[in-house]
Amino acid sequence: MPISETESRVLYLRLLRYVTPYWRMFALSILAMVLVAATEPLFPALMKPLLDGSFVNKDPATIRYIPFALVGLFLVRGVFGFASDYALAWVANRVVFDLRGEMFGRLVNLPTRYYDDATSGALISKVSYDVTGVTAAATTVLTVMVRDSLTVAGLLAWMFYLDWKLSLITLVIGPLIAVVIQAFSSRLRQVSRDAQRAMGDITHVLDEAIECHKVVKVFGGQDYERQHFGAAIKRMRNFAMRQTIAAGASVPLVQVCAAIAVAVIVYYSTQQSAVVGVTVGSFVSFMTATLMLLSPLKRLTGVNASLQRGLAAAESIFSFIDEAPEEDSGTRSLGRAQGRIEFEHLSFSYPNAVRPALVDIDLSIAPGETVALVGGSGGGKTTLANLIPRFYQPSAGRILLDGIDIRTLTLASLRANIALVSQDVVLFNDTVAANIAYGPLAGASAAEIAAAAEAAHAMQFIRDMPQGMQTMIGENGVRLSGGQRQRLAIARALLKNAPVLILDEATSALDTESERVVQAALDVLMQGRTTLIIAHRLSTIEKADRIVVLQQGRIAETGSHAELLARDGLYAHLYKIQFAVEGPAAEQQPDRTPARDRPYAAI
Numbered sequence: 001m002p003i004s005e006t007e008s009r010v011l012y013l014r015l016l017r018y019v020t021p022y023w024r025m026f027a028l029s030i031l032a033m034v035l036v037a038a039t040e041p042l043f044p045a046l047m048k049p050l051l052d053g054s055f056v057n058k059d060p061a062t063i064r065y066i067p068f069a070l071v072g073l074f075l076v077r078g079v080f081g082f083a084s085d086y087a088l089a090w091v092a093n094r095v096v097f098d099l100r101g102e103m104f105g106r107l108v109n110l111p112t113r114y115y116d117d118a119t120s121g122a123l124i125s126k127v128s129y130d131v132t133g134v135t136a137a138a139t140t141v142l143t144v145m146v147r148d149s150l151t152v153a154g155l156l157a158w159m160f161y162l163d164w165k166l167s168l169i170t171l172v173i174g175p176l177i178a179v180v181i182q183a184f185s186s187r188l189r190q191v192s193r194d195a196q197r198a199m200g201d202i203t204h205v206l207d208e209a210i211e212c213h214k215v216v217k218v219f220g221g222q223d224y225e226r227q228h229f230g231a232a233i234k235r236m237r238n239f240a241m242r243q244t245i246a247a248g249a250s251v252p253l254v255q256v257c258a259a260i261a262v263a264v265i266v267y268y269s270t271q272q273s274a275v276v277g278v279t280v281g282s283f284v285s286f287m288t289a290t291l292m293l294l295s296p297l298k299r300l301t302g303v304n305a306s307l308q309r310g311l312a313a314a315e316s317i318f319s320f321i322d323e324a325p326e327e328d329s330g331t332r333s334l335g336r337a338q339g340r341i342e343f344e345h346l347s348f349s350y351p352n353a354v355r356p357a358l359v360d361i362d363l364s365i366a367p368g369e370t371v372a373l374v375g376g377s378g379g380g381k382t383t384l385a386n387l388i389p390r391f392y393q394p395s396a397g398r399i400l401l402d403g404i405d406i407r408t409l410t411l412a413s414l415r416a417n418i419a420l421v422s423q424d425v426v427l428f429n430d431t432v433a434a435n436i437a438y439g440p441l442a443g444a445s446a447a448e449i450a451a452a453a454e455a456a457h458a459m460q461f462i463r464d465m466p467q468g469m470q471t472m473i474g475e476n477g478v479r480l481s482g483g484q485r486q487r488l489a490i491a492r493a494l495l496k497n498a499p500v501l502i503l504d505e506a507t508s509a510l511d512t513e514s515e516r517v518v519q520a521a522l523d524v525l526m527q528g529r530t531t532l533i534i535a536h537r538l539s540t541i542e543k544a545d546r547i548v549v550l551q552q553g554r555i556a557e558t559g560s561h562a563e564l565l566a567r568d569g570l571y572a573h574l575y576k577i578q579f580a581v582e583g584p585a586a587e588q589q590p591d592r593t594p595a596r597d598r599p600y601a602a603i
Helices: 005-016 020-039 042-056 060-107 112-117 120-128 130-162 164-171 173-211 213-218 222-276 280-292 294-321 381-387 411-415 432-436 439-443 446-455 482-496 512-526 561-567 570-582
Strands: 341-348 358-365 370-374 396-401 418-422 500-504 530-534 546-551 554-559
Touching (some): 005 130, 005 294, 020 042, 020 130, 042 130, 042 280, 060 120, 060 130, 060 294, 120 130, 120 173, 120 294, 130 164, 130 173, 130 280, 130 294, 173 222, 173 294, 280 294, 341 381, 358 381, 381 500, 432 446, 439 482, 446 482, 482 512, 500 512, 546 570, 554 561, 554 570, 561 570
Parallel strands (some): 370 530, 370 546, 500 530
Antiparallel strands (some): 341 358, 341 396, 546 554
């Protein structure tokens, strides 16, 4: 959607604020540009004495100093040109550095709902691609406008000094150039926006192909993904060509206008020389200045393309930076909680959902109690758990931690009391020790990290790794088996030592042997903590103090395993179905991950 000139001006001024902290270096670049621009008229000015004094009048002094003047002129231009380019590049890279830092800072503070709606490819594209588009608008555009505007002014001044009548002809092309630039501006901006979205699509397809490479291979999706990627890069190519057309068409049009002016000047000068007696030096000097006008005029015309691309990128970047961060209106700090959790008339609905995810939930969990949430898919188990660390805000009702409404607590204070272990283990491409002692835990001693790993039954495979705790585990622990990744996540939770623990399907993706080891680690982790377990495999929660059965967002039943079986209700029905499918031992095949995919150790 097109934006007004006022909005464009506001956007550009906001962009320039990122240059302000580096105004000294930027001023150095501008000063060097001014000095370079000031030397531009000197070259055509030297043409007059060079021709009239050397070739026509044979003046010895002129013959001696002109060569030195030419060398000195270009030496000065070279020194100041380099200084300007270096200072400009320094400022541009600092602007990119600052913008990326601010964008990443906003990225890690965005609410969970934003990630639900946005693709990772689009987010990556904003930080890695869009941000580079603003540098030209923030730095190069200004310097080109300063340097080339001064160059044009200096050349015109020299031309007026030589012949004001001829110089007036060059001014006629000014309004024509303005019309050309205006005609292509809006088109350039829109195409630049489309190109940014297309780059986001490319990054998204790449991200999916990398993350899902095993599924692609097993299900033979290579051709499909190639077609998907081909369509994305084709769109990007089309938009890039439209950018080229819109940016490139304006330049030759400007040059044609300038060429017409030059042709008129040449014709008029030849006629005038016969009448007035214009010297050869004056004519060549005037024509040199006229021809030298073409390059700065071309750059001034082309700078509009950089400006429009930069403003389109700035729109994307600032819309992202302006996204509302995760709500953190709480002012209270709790310290270490006892672990009492209460849900009071809690309801929650996802945007555009057909029905509420949770309806009027009333539930109280005592400190140190283990409560399991079970039920069919879509029952609201994970949603209920996600509301405790305030990943989402309730639609109605409230959650209390130790009798305090969690909305009044700061996010840091609340989440410091919560540890999470899920089936989708998140590990980082770092060492084993860094993955256990993550974030604020990074200050933990080697002994504390080893103790947490020992308690999580992880040391048995860590000892077999090439560098032990300092072994790099690959992206998301790709070099580890599922059970190994899960035990590192448990070690991380043990080291955090939070009083509230959320286990979201922590063993559902494991084979029987791995589950046995991981369950032993979980038993250690759950000791003395308020634990909320989300489980589909009912055999894993039989020892829970209480089981809460959710159905379509409501509490259908609650009680111990024995009580619910005796009641012969929904839980008993689910248990019988699962028992019949899995068998008494719920047997599964052992982990057969090839050794090359998890080289460090077997479970």
